Each structure stands twice: as structure tokens, then as C-alpha cells.
Amino acid sequence: MSAQIIELNGTPAFAVVPMDEWTALLERLETLQDIADAKEARQEESLPVEFVERLLSGESPLKVWRGHRGLTLQALAEQVGCTRQMLSMIENGKATPSADLLARLAAALGCDMDDLHAG
Numbered sequence: 001m002s003a004q005i006i007e008l009n010g011t012p013a014f015a016v017v018p019m020d021e022w023t024a025l026l027e028r029l030e031t032l033q034d035i036a037d038a039k040e041a042r043q044e045e046s047l048p049v050e051f052v053e054r055l056l057s058g059e060s061p062l063k064v065w066r067g068h069r070g071l072t073l074q075a076l077a078e079q080v081g082c083t084r085q086m087l088s089m090i091e092n093g094k095a096t097p098s099a100d101l102l103a104r105l106a107a108a109l110g111c112d113m114d115d116l117h118a119g
Helices: 019-043 051-058 061-066 073-080 084-091 100-107
Strands: 006-010 011-016
Touching: 011 100, 051 061, 061 084, 061 100, 073 100
Parallel strands: none
Antiparallel strands: 006 011
């Protein structure tokens, strides 16, 4: 690589490189970013088709996530500090969780709060 170094007050401040070398550097950077993105994607949770189909059919996201995690209403209620009846009402659209409860549900289910919103 051939770079021209430009100093500012006696300290290297800028590097000027030929355009073809600059283009090659950008391509290498993009490739490295693609590799990093692929590694990150492999670490993310994969969700089964049935899970997605249930959400797309309009089923309660809370119910779908709870089932996916293998939790009963009672077990999840105990984890988040509310009643089984409250969770049932939320799952059936008869109650709306507070932001605090929604945050606790998301943490217990290992998902984002947005994942628990219908629609």
C-alpha cells in the first residue's frame, strides 16, 4: 500500500491513498462486516415455523411465547409476580399489562417487550 502521510503540527494527521487501494480497502471492510454479521446471526435464536404461523394467525404473542418456553400460566405468573388470572386476561385481550409487568414478562420469556405486542 502506498499512502502519503500529511502531518499537522509535526504529527501524522491524514493519509492519502490511491483510489484503487481505497476501493480495495472498502471491499475488504465490507467483507469483514459480512463475516461479523453472519457470526452474530448464527448466535441468535431460531424460531420454529409453527411459532411464526401462530403469531401470523393473530394468536396472543404472550401465549405463543409462553408456550414456546414451555411455561404454564401459573409458572410464568410466579416468575413475574402477578396472578395467573391476570396473565389469562392479558392473553385473551381483556387486560393490558403495565409497562413494568410487560418488561418483567419479556425478561422471563427471553424476548423484547415489542415481541409481546399484538398486531
